[in-house]
Amino acid sequence: MESRTFRSDSDRLAAWDRKYLWHPFTQMREWEQEMPVIIERGKGPYLVDIQGRRYLDGVSSIWVNVHGHRHPLLDRAIRDQLGRIAHSTLLGLSHPPAIRLARELVGLAPRGLTRVFYSDDGSTAVEIALKMAVQYWQQRCPRLGPKNTFLHLTLAYHGDTVGAMSVGQIDTFHKRFAPLLFPTLAADAPYCYRCPLKLAYPSCGMACLDPVEHMLKARHRDLAGFIIEPLVQAAAGMITAPPGYLKRVRELCTKYGVLLIADEVATGFGRTGTMFACEQEGVTPDLMTISKGLTGGYLPLAATLATEEIYRAFLGRYEDWKAFFHGHSYTGNPLGCAVALANLDVFRQERTLTRLRPKIEALRRWLRPLGELPQVGDIRQCGFMVGIELVKDRVTKEPYSPALRVGHRVALEARRRGLLIRPLGNVVVLMPPLSTPRAALARMVSIIDASIRTVGEAVRTSQSGRRSTRG
Numbered sequence: 411m412e413s414r415t416f417r418s419d420s421d422r423l424a425a426w427d428r429k430y431l432w433h434p435f436t437q438m439r440e441w442e443q444e445m446p447v448i449i450e451r452g453k454g455p456y457l458v459d460i461q462g463r464r465y466l467d468g469v470s471s472i473w474v475n476v477h478g479h480r481h482p483l484l485d486r487a488i489r490d491q492l493g494r495i496a497h498s499t500l501l502g503l504s505h506p507p508a509i510r511l512a513r514e515l516v517g518l519a520p521r522g523l524t525r526v527f528y529s530d531d532g533s534t535a536v537e538i539a540l541k542m543a544v545q546y547w548q549q550r551c552p553r554l555g556p557k558n559t560f561l562h563l564t565l566a567y568h569g570d571t572v573g574a575m576s577v578g579q580i581d582t583f584h585k586r587f588a589p590l591l592f593p594t595l596a597a598d599a600p601y602c603y604r605c606p607l608k609l610a611y612p613s614c615g616m617a618c619l620d621p622v623e624h625m626l627k628a629r630h631r632d633l634a635g636f637i638i639e640p641l642v643q644a645a646a647g648m649i650t651a652p653p654g655y656l657k658r659v660r661e662l663c664t665k666y667g668v669l670l671i672a673d674e675v676a677t678g679f680g681r682t683g684t685m686f687a688c689e690q691e692g693v694t695p696d697l698m699t700i701s702k703g704l705t706g707g708y709l710p711l712a713a714t715l716a717t718e719e720i721y722r723a724f725l726g727r728y729e730d731w732k733a734f735f736h737g738h739s740y741t742g743n744p745l746g747c748a749v750a751l752a753n754l755d756v757f758r759q760e761r762t763l764t765r766l767r768p769k770i771e772a773l774r775r776w777l778r779p780l781g782e783l784p785q786v787g788d789i790r791q792c793g794f795m796v797g798i799e800l801v802k803d804r805v806t807k808e809p810y811s812p813a814l815r816v817g818h819r820v821a822l823e824a825r826r827r828g829l830l831i832r833p834l835g836n837v838v839v840l841m842p843p844l845s846t847p848r849a850a851l852a853r854m855v856s857i858i859d860a861s862i863r864t865v866g867e868a869v870r871t872s873q874s875g876r877r878s879t880r881g
């Protein structure tokens with residue numbers, strides 16, 4: 411029994427958090443030394459902690475919230491569905507929200523994606539796409555032999571389950587688990603700021619695609635698919651692909667008979683300015699994974715969309731064992747599907763994508779002056795997805811040492827000023843809810859500007875002091 415007396419309920423919760431919780435992607439030794447921000451409620455683009463302090467939600471509660479917190483239509487959808495049933499399986503049964511949502515998603519997705527397979531989160535949606543691709547080739551074209559490996563980009567992140575990690579390549583997240591992963595092929599990411607070919611866009615002619623074509627040509631007989639985050643590699647640091655890159659990848663996959671898997675978990679539902687990033691280059695993938703914004707940031711739900719050709723390869727007699735033997739206990743959860751349907755209704759009723767366009771341009775204008783800061787090496791923006799890469803030296807592009815925790819320190823300074831963000835190493839990420847008012851958006855950029863300046867000056871002063879001491 412605990413006998414400690416706490417001064418307040420917030421102190422009690424903070425102590426229990428440090429004693430009992432294990433947080434994701436968090437060095438808990440550091441966490442145990444900090445006072446946690448414990449969020450109690452939210453409204454619109456704001457979050458409020460248990461002490462009543464208000465913060466702007468600068469990363470949409472990790473890239474999921476779309477229309478703001480406590481949207482009345484989304485709240486109502488969950489309450490209404492709860493009055494009917496909270497969960498019923500899709501194994502041998504069906505239910506109206508799952509059926510209606512599947513129809514809606516097919517109507518919104520790139521033309522040619524006709525089937526919807528539900529799951530729980532982005533990682534599971536990717537696992538499903540990988541398994542579908544391998545089984546498709548076994549059943550559709552067995553004469554081709556085992557097409558059972560995948561091509562992906564360096565710096566890719568597609569989730570944290572074993573299959574999703576296998577097609578990822580961020581060493582910090584994946585390297586220690588290498589013994590568990592299956593072998594894959596990797597091609598250099600189109601990271602224009604740090605081009606591996608030492609070229610510059612657009613004069614490069616997208617030469618980074620040459621190795622991609624070489625791999626597809628040489629290994630197409632055993633490649634089941636090429637998985638890619640369209641337009642933006644999010645967890646890699648908001649790395650934006652040059653215009654036309656995705657379209658050319660689609661052409662190459664078609665040419666060499668390799669399935670294109672578009673991971674739209676982070677880029678879907680308006681984040682890049684269109685409902686799905688693939689739309690911007692007129693691309694229809696063979697498989698597409700979605701999650702995060704699917705329910706407007708309310709409940710866990712994901713889906714893998716497939717073409718009719720892929721779906722039909724799984725049809726046969728029972729004893730042929732061609733069915734897709736995969737599923738989850740909460741596959742197609744009615745509460746999640748109901749709020750996802752409401753989420754799509756809000757997109758239509760509030761003309762979210764149309765109203766987003768001028769805000770994207772305003773955000774671009776407000777971000778431009780940050781490019782003059784000595785600590786800012788590159789600003790990458792695609793719609794409402796922004797990455798600001800901080801560097802020690804703008805000329806050489808030398809990064810800050812990880813030990814300096816520059817991105818983390820900027821986030822802490824921003825928090826002190828009323829903005830919650832979470833960096834990716836030295837990359838400051840801004841990905842606000844699509845509904846964020848212009849004034850709040852401008853405030854977010856202003857806080858990030860001030861926070862970068864404050865931390866940059868502190869780091870410069872600290873390093874100058876150490877040099878003086880050594881001298």
